[in-house]
Amino acid sequence: MKIDGVSYRSVWLDSDGWSVNIFDQTKLPWQVEVLRLTTWEQAAHAIRSMQVRGAPLIGAVAAYGVALAMRAEPGRLDEVLETLNETRPTAINLRWALDRQKAALHNLPVEARAAAAYAEAAAIADDDAETCRRIGENGLPLLREIAEKKGRVNVLTHCNAGWLATVDWGTALAPIYMAHDTGLDVKVWVDETRPRNQGAALTAFELGAHGVKHTVIADNAGGHYMQHGEVDIVIVGTDRVTRTGDVANKIGTYLKALAAQDNGVPFWVALPHSTLDMRVRDGIAEIPIEERSGAEVTDMTGRTADGRIETVRVVSAGSQAANPAFDVTPARLVTGLITERGRSAATEQGLLELYPEKA
Numbered sequence: 001m002k003i004d005g006v007s008y009r010s011v012w013l014d015s016d017g018w019s020v021n022i023f024d025q026t027k028l029p030w031q032v033e034v035l036r037l038t039t040w041e042q043a044a045h046a047i048r049s050m051q052v053r054g055a056p057l058i059g060a061v062a063a064y065g066v067a068l069a070m071r072a073e074p075g076r077l078d079e080v081l082e083t084l085n086e087t088r089p090t091a092i093n094l095r096w097a098l099d100r101q102k103a104a105l106h107n108l109p110v111e112a113r114a115a116a117a118y119a120e121a122a123a124i125a126d127d128d129a130e131t132c133r134r135i136g137e138n139g140l141p142l143l144r145e146i147a148e149k150k151g152r153v154n155v156l157t158h159c160n161a162g163w164l165a166t167v168d169w170g171t172a173l174a175p176i177y178m179a180h181d182t183g184l185d186v187k188v189w190v191d192e193t194r195p196r197n198q199g200a201a202l203t204a205f206e207l208g209a210h211g212v213k214h215t216v217i218a219d220n221a222g223g224h225y226m227q228h229g230e231v232d233i234v235i236v237g238t239d240r241v242t243r244t245g246d247v248a249n250k251i252g253t254y255l256k257a258l259a260a261q262d263n264g265v266p267f268w269v270a271l272p273h274s275t276l277d278m279r280v281r282d283g284i285a286e287i288p289i290e291e292r293s294g295a296e297v298t299d300m301t302g303r304t305a306d307g308r309i310e311t312v313r314v315v316s317a318g319s320q321a322a323n324p325a326f327d328v329t330p331a332r333l334v335t336g337l338i339t340e341r342g343r344s345a346a347t348e349q350g351l352l353e354l355y356p357e358k359a
């Protein structure tokens with residue numbers, strides 16, 4: 001995607017041919033800061049601290065983290081894979097990417113591992129960019145159909161499932177970018193997405209940079225707009241989809257799905273193949289939900305009127321805070337899945353029709 005007219009991916013190899021560049025997403029939207037990663041430990045920190053976040057992007061950065069490790073200490077492959085896999089527990093893309101690196105490297109002599117790891121990381125990044133582009137193509141007809149009927153299409157999305165959550169294009173936002181680029185009158189209701197405000201800070205930043213009409217709303221306002229016919233469709237991303245179509249995504253997604261069902265609003269989930277976890281059947285019982293620091297709830301960071309970036313406490317002193325980072329939306333609340341291979345019902349049969357090799 002473009003920033004000030006310049007096309008970027010959200011992770012890319014530096015011109016030195018070995019270090020890895022990312023945007024520090026904890027600084028957005030106030031500062032566009034590129035971080036150059038030179039060690040695998042820095043890549044692990046970037047994922048853990050959410051300098052990079054978003055299921056597909058986490059996988060791609062972890063893959064490059066393995067490449068950085070193999071360049072410096074190729075004998076430590078197993079330890080590096082284990083440490084990177086422990087950085088965040090919910091997005092299955094992390095494990096998927098590390099499993100790909102393990103398969104590519106573990107039978108190689110140590111002196112051959114660095115080149116192979118960089119090649120595999122590049123392949124993962126290229127796969128994600130093309131996969132997300134195709135998700136856009138497969139989601140676009142849903143928006144076009146609404147726009148042809150109503151003359152406009154209002155989409156609600158939760159968190160950030162855009163270019164900043166993937167290597168390029170995004171998942172939930174990819175159809176929106178394509179709808180905008182083909183001239184449809186598309187507008188996005190952007191859930192702010194407490195507590196880390198990925199919607200207000202990242203989705204709004206991306207959509208603004210691309211010129212897409214959008215309005216940031218409080219997380220609790222989405223149901224109201226659905227009741228008043230202001231939401232034509234909900235499209236969200238995901239961190240893990242089970243064999244039966246249960247969807248793990250940013251906390252609050254489940255509540256949006258309930259409101260969508262209550263108001264007859266289609267609720268679609270966009271995902272690449274790397275987000276599928278066919279080992280799991282019951283998402284609520286089996287998907288590990290990341291518990292993050294309560295400080296993300298008690299404190300907020302923003303820009304003061306005179307331009308300083310400050311963090312302030314927004315919770316009464318002495319009060320505790322709980323912070324589950326994800327929830328699971330049961331398949332029964334999901335209208336359908338948008339993938340790089342097409343659209344399907346959120347069912348085992350639907351997924352196996354798209355991915356027969358995963359039976």
Ligand SMILES: CSC[C@H]1O[C@H](OP(=O)(O)O)[C@H](O)[C@@H]1O
Nearest residue numbers: 053054055161165237238249250
């Ligand atoms: C396209 S996956 C984006 C997905 O990841 C986000 O979580 P986080 O920002 O904590 O990494 C959120 O669940 C998004 O839907």
